[in-house]
Amino acid sequence: MPRREIQGDWVMGWPDRKRFRFVSGKDQEGRIIHARSPYFELEGLITPTDAYYIVAQLEVPDPVHPEDYTFEISGEVETPVTYSLDDLRLLPGHTVRAVTECAGDDTEFWDYLESRAKGGNMPKTSRQVSGEGEDINWRDMVARGEIDLDEARALVPSTCLVSGGEWTGIRLSEVLNRAGVKDSAVAIRVEGFDRGRPDPSLVYRAAGREDFEIVDPGVINYDKGLPIEKAMDPDTILAWAHNGEYLTHIHGAPVRMVVPGWAGNWWVKWIHKIEVMDHMPDCYHQTQYFVSGKSPDDPDKEMMTALGVKTVITEPRDEESPLPKGRYPVRGLAWSGEGRMERVEVSTDGGETWNDAHIEDHGDRYLWRRWSYPWDASEAGHYVLMARGTDENGRQQPVTEWNYQRKHFDGIVPVDIEIE
Ligand SMILES: Nc1nc2c(c(=O)[nH]1)N[C@H]1C(S)=C(S)[C@@H](COP(=O)(O)O)O[C@H]1N2
Numbered sequence: 154m155p156r157r158e159i160q161g162d163w164v165m166g167w168p169d170r171k172r173f174r175f176v177s178g179k180d181q182e183g184r185i186i187h188a189r190s191p192y193f194e195l196e197g198l199i200t201p202t203d204a205y206y207i208v209a210q211l212e213v214p215d216p217v218h219p220e221d222y223t224f225e226i227s228g229e230v231e232t233p234v235t236y237s238l239d240d241l242r243l244l245p246g247h248t249v250r251a252v253t254e255c256a257g258d259d260t261e262f263w264d265y266l267e268s269r270a271k272g273g274n275m276p277k278t279s280r281q282v283s284g285e286g287e288d289i290n291w292r293d294m295v296a297r298g299e300i301d302l303d304e305a306r307a308l309v310p311s312t313c314l315v316s317g318g319e320w321t322g323i324r325l326s327e328v329l330n331r332a333g334v335k336d337s338a339v340a341i342r343v344e345g346f347d348r349g350r351p352d353p354s355l356v357y358r359a360a361g362r363e364d365f366e367i368v369d370p371g372v373i374n375y376d377k378g379l380p381i382e383k384a385m386d387p388d389t390i391l392a393w394a395h396n397g398e399y400l401t402h403i404h405g406a407p408v409r410m411v412v413p414g415w416a417g418n419w420w421v422k423w424i425h426k427i428e429v430m431d432h433m434p435d436c437y438h439q440t441q442y443f444v445s446g447k448s449p450d451d452p453d454k455e456m457m458t459a460l461g462v463k464t465v466i467t468e469p470r471d472e473e474s475p476l477p478k479g480r481y482p483v484r485g486l487a488w489s490g491e492g493r494m495e496r497v498e499v500s501t502d503g504g505e506t507w508n509d510a511h512i513e514d515h516g517d518r519y520l521w522r523r524w525s526y527p528w529d530a531s532e533a534g535h536y537v538l539m540a541r542g543t544d545e546n547g548r549q550q551p552v553t554e555w556n557y558q559r560k561h562f563d564g565i566v567p568v569d570i571e572i573e
């Protein structure tokens with residue numbers, strides 16, 4: 154198998170370190186606004202910050218100097234409070250290690266699996282993201298009329314929008330309790346500094362159709378209405394540090410929300426305001442986008458919250474086929490939106506038989522776990538490798554039902570390997 158830490162004369166650690174960085178997309182001024190993480194190439198559990206994926210729905214705001222920063226907690230509380238970053242850092246801290254995954258990660262595999270089940274030959278989107286190069290800014294290209302939405306879907310995969318991070322800050326419950334949350338509280342509305350008019354092409358691209366109306370809210374701030382129970386969860390935090398450093402601007406500095414287990418869109422960056430509400434607020438990114446339903450006109454659409462259960466084979470990959478006879482490690486990552494991963498099973502015969510993989514142990518409920526399985530590929534043939542996971546609640550993947558925006562994909566994606 155190709156050794157990914159070695160490249161030409163390159164050996165990890167000498168003459169300099171080979172670093173995998175993200176593949177980024179930039180705005181017109183050359184600022185990075187989007188990035189996919191080369192997590193297939195990485196080891197360990199924590200994705201380095203310069204390899205962490207980046208998504209922003211609206212325009213990236215101008216940075217706020219930490220010394221000028223304050224945010225307010227108001228609404229259904231006894232005492233509204235304004236905090237500076239220094240005030241926050243006086244409170245008891247909390248660090249969580251957790252997977253951040255965009256709701257749209259791996260979205261094209263919904264169609265891939267459907268076509269594969271029907272015997273179709275739709276090509277699988279390569280998951281490989283090298284450490285170099287640039288992502289295509291498809292939103293600009295669509296806006297300029299250079300490509301249409303179908304072309305955008307074919308051109309730009311949505312894989313690699315997931316990373317594992319360490320987040321340091323304080324518990325959200327700590328600041329809420331200090332303000333004194335009233336019994337009437339149902340949700341907190343967390344608003345970011347960033348403003349913009351939501352781009353309907355994101356919703357249309359996700360749905361794969363444009364024959365429906367989306368409410369145009371005009372120019373808004375990014376916001377989410379987090380249910381009070383999840384806001385009070387001891388692992389939901391307001392973070393000012395990421396992977397051992399102060400938060401970088403693109404990841405939401407000075408302070409962002411971290412909502413372990415729930416999709417990335419809940420992790421509001423650039424926090425400006427927290428309002429405790431006695432009803433669920435009508436946030437665009439909760440009622441129009443990131444909603445599940447059978448179709449755009451489904452009357453029972455629901456906001457999407459926790460991620461399902463997911464297992465990804467990071468090696469070997471389709472593009473490494475064919476391989477000579479031998480013994481190979483089948484390795485990967487597994488995570489769940491509702492707690493600890495308990496079990497990963499591997500099949501080398503397309504799901505006929507399953508064997509337990511070894512999963513690495515650690516104490517972080519919401520962080521992915523690494524797993525491995527020694528595969529004895531001593532006979533030539535076509536092999537279909539699969540992995541499936543089960544979490545501590547007995548949820549076995551796939552958990553998430555097909556939804557018209559194709560969010561929260563957690564299906565089992567086969568890897569096809571020819572042994573010669
Ligand atoms: N204020 C604000 N927060 C936001 C967003 C945004 O557009 N504005 N995007 C969300 C989405 S969709 C994702 S997937 C995550 C990505 O976090 P990251 O860029 O730090 O990886 O941020 C979330 N928080």
Ligand SMILES: [Mo]
Pocket residue numbers: 208254255256257417418
């Ligand atoms: Mo996202």
